[in-house]
């Protein structure tokens with residue numbers, strides 16, 4: 001659980017992006033700090049409307065870098081002129097808006113629990129299916145709050161999902177600290193059964209499965225991929241945070257998987273699904289990470305080529321075992337993070353490049369900037385359709401679109 005500080009500059013649309021980021025952070029159990037100096041992470045949502053604004057953004061970034069533990073820069077200037085921050089020597093992660101919540105979580109799982117009622121936010125219904133996990137990661141503070149996995153019966157979650165669909169949800173996001181271990185405390189892992197049952201609910205909607213650690217999925221990956229293959233309502237998307245390409249580091253992190261298990265799952269999905277998205281996370285600069293370990297993480301990323309990658313620079317969370325380890329220097333962490341982030345951009349951009357010219361069925365999930373809408377295709381890739389009112393598209397609609405171009409982490413398309 002992190003304390004965050006967020007600063008937003010520019011237009012109403014940018015403020016809307018900040019609201020989304022904040023909502024995701026609060027959903028993940030994070031709290032606003034009193035100011036940047038009290039925050040674990042500061043988020044600067046930038047504007048680049050005129051040159052004077054750019055200069056102000058650079059100045060503010062440098063101030064925040066000095067005041068806070070970790071800095072994330074996002075927004076228009078980050079996307080259009082991210083290099084300027086790097087060239088000015090600002091030590092920060094420069095990210096797209098959508099990548100910010102995950103990066104701010106420092107490799108930990110979200111802290112949402114099923115104690116609260118499911119939340120319907122526009123067309124999106126959030127369904128926390130269980131509290132807790134089966135792990136005890138050495139860097140994690142979330143575990144102190146959430147404890148060991150405690151799974152409600154499948155029927156309870158199906159009932160909540162049905163209520164969300166009846167209330168108008170078009171996208172159900174299944175979430176929890178570790179969705180892959182759902183049911184393990186009661187005998188068997190039950191994620192495949194739960195997904196089948198939710199997809200059986202009558203209605204036109206999509207289902208996205210939230211973070212599932214490789215240790216929880218390994219062993220049920222065959223059963224799970226069958227569920228994906230037979231249910232069109234399920235986005236072909238899985239978030240498997242590997243965190244490192246080195247087994248030694250994974251051991252020090254006390255992760256419950258090793259690299260081979262992660263690769264096994266990816267290969268199973270590759271064999272069965274033609275079009276899917278692998279999302280994964282890497283923590284860079286864990287205290288015991290050597291140059292060789294870092295090289296292994298780079299090699300793993302380039303080998304499996306995930307379509308969505310979150311790179312987080314390690315930072316200590318109070319009370320965790322990793323906080324007592326002797327940390328690496330800031331410069332080294334910064335260099336490794338820069339190297340990994342740059343490779344990540346190439347890999348992700350390549351995935352979107354390959355989509356250009358394809359026709360995709362999408363769900364319009366929310367309004368975008370100006371007269372645009374944000375959509376998700378069958379593999380949960382983000383697609384923007386401009387001039388939405390002209391095409392009569394609004395959140396909740398399904399449409400067939402042709403991808404015409406792309407930016408690094410999303411594509412542009414027009415209805416066909």
Ligand code: SF4
Pocket residue numbers: 107108109132133134135136137140141142143177178213
């Ligand atoms: S899986 Fe690890 S990081 Fe996630 S909540 Fe459990 S202990 Fe924390």
